[in-house]
Amino acid sequence: MNIMITGATSGIGQALALAYAKAGHNVIACGRSQQKLDALAERQGNILTLCFDLTQFDSYPPLPNSMGKLDLLILNAGDCEYIDDAINFDAKLFERVININLISIGYALDAWLKSVQCGGRLVLISSSAQLLALPRAEAYGASKAALSYLAQTLSIDLAKDGIEVSCVHPGFVDTPLTSRNTFAMPMIVSSEQAAQKIIQGIAKGKRDISFPGVFIFLMKCLSWLPFSLWRRLAIRMN
Template identity: 75%
Template sequence: MKLMITGATSGIGKQLALGYAKAGHKVIACGRSQTKLDALAEAQPNISTLCFDLMQYDSYPALAADHGPLDLLILNAGDCEYIDDALNFDAKRFDKIININLIAIGYALQAWLPNLKPGGRLVLVSSSAQLLALPRAEAYGASKAGLSYLAKVLAIDLAKHQIEVTLVHPGFVQTPLTDRNTFAMPMMIGAEEAALTIMRGIAKGKRDIRFPRLFIWLMQSLSLLPFSLWRRLAMRMVSS
């Protein structure tokens, strides 16, 4: 199998690249750091690399003839920053996160979706944050909610092209992104465990992968509350 992974230099993306390469698959690992990409390629001979910035829309690399067609395209790259003062809304921060987590996905689809062969699979890594309105997550939550909607529409429209779509909703995973958080992150799991869960789900042909189960159940249960009640609970969380 041949696959391409964005955001492959750290966190879940890195563990996915290493896991698939170790299993004997040909992996195209994408990221912004050539040094980190070189380390990946040295660790696993089945990994080739593409170094570029997803925010530089005019410089998305075309896949060379020896790179395609792809069996699997995993769009995993993303970022998380919070809006600390909603009254003095940080539009530039909002713009940055929406562009990285959502708009860049559109450019990636334009650049590489045609490389997916019939019977292939597109994987979009969203977040459990889109299940529930969370304090300070105006940018991150909105971007991931948009990404989840996009994945569902693509699952409908790509079916006639024999391309399956898998949507991933992780809970808290220990990565360089979550290392920046200063709040409690219940039921956090490691990036390697997260990658294994995703790989197993893809192997089973799952269209929706959510983990850890208990955390997702909790988030879904809270999302069923009347918003007025959840709002009071969330406000209490912020003030505590």
């Protein structure tokens, strides 16, 4: 298969790139650090690299001529910053998170979706955070909730083009991003474990790939509570 992965220099994206390349697939790994991309390509053959800033619309490169149509487009790049003081809302922080987690997805779809062949698949990496309003997550949670909605609408509209859409909702994954968190992260999994769950879900044709199962079940149970009750619980957590 021909596979393109954004955010491939670390975390889930890197684990996916290495796993797919090791399995013999042709991988295009995208990121902002040429040094990290070069190191990734040295670890495993059949990885091509593209270095650019996903948040800059005019910087998107075309697919390499040698690659041909894509079987799999995985839009994984993202970031997380928290709103620590809601009354003094940080608009620039909000803009940064929305730009990388959501607006850049639109840029990527504009640039590459037409390169996904009929029978191929688009994969968007969202988050289990979209299930529940969480303290300090005004920017991150909103971006991921929007991304999950986008995946569902694309699944409807791309059906006529023969392109399937999967949306991934991980719990906590051990990545450089989550290493900045200062709170407990129950049932955290490694990037490699997350990559295997995603690869397995894609192979099974799942539209919703959520893991770990127990954590997702608990999040869904909390999301079914009346918001007034969940709000009281969340205020105590904050």
